Amino acid sequence: NAGVTQTPKFQVLKTGQSMTLQCAQDMNHNSMYWYRQDPGMGLRLIYYSASEGTTDKGEVPNGYNVSRLNKREFSLRLESAAPSQTSVYFCASTLAGGTGELFFGEGSRLTVL
Amino acid sequence: RKEVEQDPGPFNVPEGATVAFNCTYSNSASQSFFWYRQDCRKEPKLLMSVYSSGNEDGRFTAQLNRASQYISLLIRDSKLSDSATYLCVVMDTGRRALTFGSGTRLQVQP
Numbered sequence: 001n002a003g004v005t006q007t008p009k010f011q012v013l014k015t016g017q018s019m020t021l022q023c024a025q026d027m028n029h030n031s032m033y034w035y036r037q038d039p040g041m042g043l044r045l046i047y048y049s050a051s052e053g054t055t056d057k058g059e060v061p062n063g064y065n066v067s068r069l070n071k072r073e074f075s076l077r078l079e080s081a082a083p084s085q086t087s088v089y090f091c092a093s094t095l096a097g098g099t100g101e102l103f104f105g106e107g108s109r110l111t112v113l
Numbered sequence: 114r115k116e117v118e119q120d121p122g123p124f125n126v127p128e129g130a131t132v133a134f135n136c137t138y139s140n141s142a143s144q145s146f147f148w149y150r151q152d153c154r155k156e157p158k159l160l161m162s163v164y165s166s167g168n169e170d171g172r173f174t175a176q177l178n179r180a181s182q183y184i185s186l187l188i189r190d191s192k193l194s195d196s197a198t199y200l201c202v203v204m205d206t207g208r209r210a211l212t213f214g215s216g217t218r219l220q221v222q223p
Contacts, residue, residue, distance in 0.1 A: 040121070099162065
């Protein structure tokens with residue numbers, strides 16, 4: 001079972017460049033999330049999508065945009081990357097009304113120079 | 114004040130030891146509680162949910178004290194393979210999203 005798949009796994013950008021992180025899940029989950037993880041900060045929620053067609057801001061949305069393309073896919077876009085966005089990004093999904101367990105992708109390590 | 118606070122550790126314990134992690138949360142409306150485990154450079158994975166009555170899964174015991182807004186995780190008979198970071202996680206029904214603590218690192222030594 002693929003579960004949650006994120007691409008790319010590694011990326012190096014220059015300041016000001018743009019990129020999109022892709023995420024897809026094959027578990028028929030309603031809700032999808034993007035988190036970033038920095039040393040000593042834990043995981044912080046960037047954006048989430050409770051269901052297809054809806055998106056909401058999390059704790060740290062500035063500098064990011066998201067698209068819930070369909071039930072399976074939830075992408076995260078950096079329009080103009082900044083060094084402060086150097087981080088590990090995790091996509092996750094869960095079944096709304098379920099146990100609350102989040103299933104995570106393997107992470108995308110982004111470095112902005 | 115952070116919504117979910119944990120002692121970052123590290124906790125260095127010998128094999129076979131019992132170790133306890135604590136976590137406090139600030140939002141009294143929080144509804145669901147979890148412990149996740151994260152291995153170095155890997156994604157977090159659910160270790161166990163935390164129920165009001167307390168629950169046990171093998172060597173792991175989780176407890177919730179709603180009055181004090183406090184969650185705990187007890188690991189008995191520690192194994193080398195328990196070495197990881199343990200994340201305290203809280204769900205607020207209104208937000209429909211999980212809030213993570215920054216994690217407590219455990220290193221079990223031979």
